[in-house]
Amino acid sequence: MAYLELDRVAKQFGAQTVVDDFSLSVGKGEFISFLGPSGCGKTTTLQMIAGFLDPSGGAIRLEGKDLTAIHPAKRGLGIVFQSYALFPHMTAAENVAFGLEMRNVPRNERAERVRAALAMVGLAGFEDRHPRRMSGGQQQRVALARALVIKPSVLLLDEPLSNLDAKLREEMQIELRQIQRTIGTTTILVTHDQNEAMSLSDRIVVMSQGKIEQIGTPQETYERPASAFVSQFLGKTNDFAGTIDRTATPAQLVAGSWSAPAPAGLSGPVTVSIRPERIGFGDAGLHAKIVTRIFQGNHWLFQCDSECGPAIVIRQNDGTAQPAEGESVRLTWHPQDMSMRARAGA
Amino acid sequence: MSMAAEERSARAPWALTAPALMLFVGVLLIPLAMTVMLSFHDWGQYKGIEPVFILKNWHEIATDPYYAEMFWRTFRIAILTTLLTALLGAPEAYILNRMDGRWKSFFLLVILGPLLISVVARTLGWALLFGGNNGLVNKLLMSAGVIRSPIPFMFTETGMVVALAHVMMPFMVLSVWAALQRLDPQIENAAMSLGAGPVTIIRRIIMPQIMPGVLSGAIIVFSLSASAFATPAIIGGRRLKVAATLAYDEFLNTLNWPLGAAVATLLLVALVLIVVGSNALIERRYAEVFR
Ligand SMILES: Nc1ncnc2c1ncn2[C@@H]1O[C@H](COP(=O)(O)OP(=O)(O)OP(=O)(O)O)[C@@H](O)[C@H]1O
Ligand SMILES: [Mg+2]
Numbered sequence: 265m266a267y268l269e270l271d272r273v274a275k276q277f278g279a280q281t282v283v284d285d286f287s288l289s290v291g292k293g294e295f296i297s298f299l300g301p302s303g304c305g306k307t308t309t310l311q312m313i314a315g316f317l318d319p320s321g322g323a324i325r326l327e328g329k330d331l332t333a334i335h336p337a338k339r340g341l342g343i344v345f346q347s348y349a350l351f352p353h354m355t356a357a358e359n360v361a362f363g364l365e366m367r368n369v370p371r372n373e374r375a376e377r378v379r380a381a382l383a384m385v386g387l388a389g390f391e392d393r394h395p396r397r398m399s400g401g402q403q404q405r406v407a408l409a410r411a412l413v414i415k416p417s418v419l420l421l422d423e424p425l426s427n428l429d430a431k432l433r434e435e436m437q438i439e440l441r442q443i444q445r446t447i448g449t450t451t452i453l454v455t456h457d458q459n460e461a462m463s464l465s466d467r468i469v470v471m472s473q474g475k476i477e478q479i480g481t482p483q484e485t486y487e488r489p490a491s492a493f494v495s496q497f498l499g500k501t502n503d504f505a506g507t508i509d510r511t512a513t514p515a516q517l518v519a520g521s522w523s524a525p526a527p528a529g530l531s532g533p534v535t536v537s538i539r540p541e542r543i544g545f546g547d548a549g550l551h552a553k554i555v556t557r558i559f560q561g562n563h564w565l566f567q568c569d570s571e572c573g574p575a576i577v578i579r580q581n582d583g584t585a586q587p588a589e590g591e592s593v594r595l596t597w598h599p600q601d602m603s604m605r606a607r608a609g610a
Numbered sequence: 611m612s613m614a615a616e617e618r619s620a621r622a623p624w625a626l627t628a629p630a631l632m633l634f635v636g637v638l639l640i641p642l643a644m645t646v647m648l649s650f651h652d653w654g655q656y657k658g659i660e661p662v663f664i665l666k667n668w669h670e671i672a673t674d675p676y677y678a679e680m681f682w683r684t685f686r687i688a689i690l691t692t693l694l695t696a697l698l699g700a701p702e703a704y705i706l707n708r709m710d711g712r713w714k715s716f717f718l719l720v721i722l723g724p725l726l727i728s729v730v731a732r733t734l735g736w737a738l739l740f741g742g743n744n745g746l747v748n749k750l751l752m753s754a755g756v757i758r759s760p761i762p763f764m765f766t767e768t769g770m771v772v773a774l775a776h777v778m779m780p781f782m783v784l785s786v787w788a789a790l791q792r793l794d795p796q797i798e799n800a801a802m803s804l805g806a807g808p809v810t811i812i813r814r815i816i817m818p819q820i821m822p823g824v825l826s827g828a829i830i831v832f833s834l835s836a837s838a839f840a841t842p843a844i845i846g847g848r849r850l851k852v853a854a855t856l857a858y859d860e861f862l863n864t865l866n867w868p869l870g871a872a873v874a875t876l877l878l879v880a881l882v883l884i885v886v887g888s889n890a891l892i893e894r895r896y897a898e899v900f901r
Binding site: 342351362411 | 799802805
């Protein structure tokens with residue numbers, strides 16, 4: 265049974281629909297990411313779960329109980345805000361202790377749990393620091409400790425890492441994942457960083473304009489994107505116009521000079537999507553010319569001008585010779601590496 | 611850069627600020643120094659001001675209990691006014707801050723609007739409402755039989771505190787408002803998610819953070835109230851004097867300028883000490899919130 269369930273949740277601000285028909289069930293201990301561009305309704309959805317906003321429609325249930333009927337102060341969720349929202353007049357320890365105080369945890373136990381929580385996020389010894397005297401990463405950890413110390417049923421994280429620099433963000437991602445694995449708290453992370461979503465989550469909810477585009481494991485959403493939006497949003501992709509010709513035997517899928525036996529299903533004009541790292545240089549396939557060649561350490565990035573429009577190719581730097589700029593090449597790929605959707609018009 | 615250019619650029623700030631600096635020295639520092647000097651001069655009913663150096667005026671202020679009472683009253687009124695504005699102004703600012711956009715700007719205008727009206731006009735309003743038997747409110751209440759004699763307002767300390775608080779309220783509201791603007795917009799939600807109720811949120815989270823704003827507002831209100839002239843002059847007249855009206859009387863009615871100068875100097879020194887002292891205390895106490 266689903267632990268946390270959102271059932272056709274909707275939110276309108278005036279005439280504007282910000283979240284629409286949002287259904288999701290989250291298993292206990294699962295790590296879910298809401299991924300989508302700015303303004304797509306991620307924060308709004310999270311705030312409805314937290315109770316700071318009331319849904320205009322639908323239901324939110326936690327362990328089968330209606331969550332919207334419970335006051336936000338009584339929901340027992342742990343929340344890390346994008347701005348951290350630490351209490352600046354309290355020390356790190358006082359910040360973390362606040363939730364325990366509200367629960368009337370006895371002083372001794374409180375001190376012990378605060379100490380353990382701060383140690384868990386790597387801040388042992390910072391008990392008496394005030395937030396404004398801590399770095400962004402340290403403040404972020406205090407916020408995390410403050411949310412976790414109350415043993416929340418669900419942990420809600422609203423872009424907690426977006427204020428950190430790239431290196432620190434990566435470290436915190438690893439730490440966050442480890443902490444979540446260790447204590448097994450059901451977690452929902454809001455982010456617009458696809459790498460963050462992919463490296464942290466069990467499942468990703470890709471959103472666009474208040475609607476769910478796809479729910480799936482990171483691999484699923486990356487390799488079998490359900491829509492053009494998902495494939496564009498999750499990493500780079502190449503879209504080529506192709507046609508499925510069912511009059512030929514066997515049926516053929518043709519994109520420029522590349523062709524393969526057509527899979528069952530679609531027919532007529534289609535769009536073919538292939539990830540750049542799945543395209544290789546071969547003797548047959550799409551005619552293309554290398555426009556630029558960029559060396560990026562462990563891989564090469566090629567921007568090509570193909571007969572089906574611009575294309576990006578990524579090749580591992582495995583020591584083999586790579587084509588030079590201006591060289592003519594043929595682009596080829598395995599049919600199982602691409603995804604296809606119907607294309608309007610001919 | 612050449613020496614000449616360096617010299618020129620070093621002189622530039624001085625040259626540019628010179629006009630303002632001269633005005634500042636001319637209309638503030640020189641008169642102030644002259645006032646201090648004046649307080650050491652002698653004065654007699656018939657001989658007028660004698661430019662000698664004596665401590666007569668200071669001695670009089672230090673020994674005559676009349677002056678002690680006067681200053682004590684001045685600061686009592688200023689403190690009560692400050693308390694009243696803080697008690698009313700802080701919640702007012704908080705409520706204002708929680709209002710929706712349109713109402714917020716409307717009520718902000720209502721609060722700040724009085725600043726555009728002269729203090730004299732605002733205080734006279736109180737006099738019109740409560741002034742003796744003819745005051746509008748007193749008249750109404752008496753004819754309705756609610757009270758038998760007029761509510762004492764004019765020539766009372768209570769009246770002065772109420773009228774001053776009315777005049778000073780915008781300063782307190784603005785000061786607290788500024789502190790509220792610095793609050794993280796999610797801070798109340800954060801406290802709520804940890805299980806805090808509305809009262810706890812205000813007491814434990816909001817109050818400590820806006821306290822510096824309340825205190826700096828208090829400093830402004832206190833110093834303006836202690837040195838206020840128009841309101842005490844209208845409400846208290848010559849019957850209930852405070853330091854500012856006393857100095858004025860010495861200057862313009864008794865014509866004892868040196869004594870008036872001594873009163874004015876003492877008021878200034880006392881205020882500067884109190885303001886600087888409490889400011890230092892506040893900054894130390896709230897170092898964490900101010901940073
Ligand atoms: N209180 C509000 N009143 C009216 N519109 C709102 C309100 N809050 C949010 N919106 C609108 O709802 C939409 C979604 O906002 P939301 O904050 O959920 O976006 P988001 O996905 O979290 O974006 P970001 O990544 O920028 O944080 C936006 O278009 C925003 O303008
Ligand atoms: Mg957001």
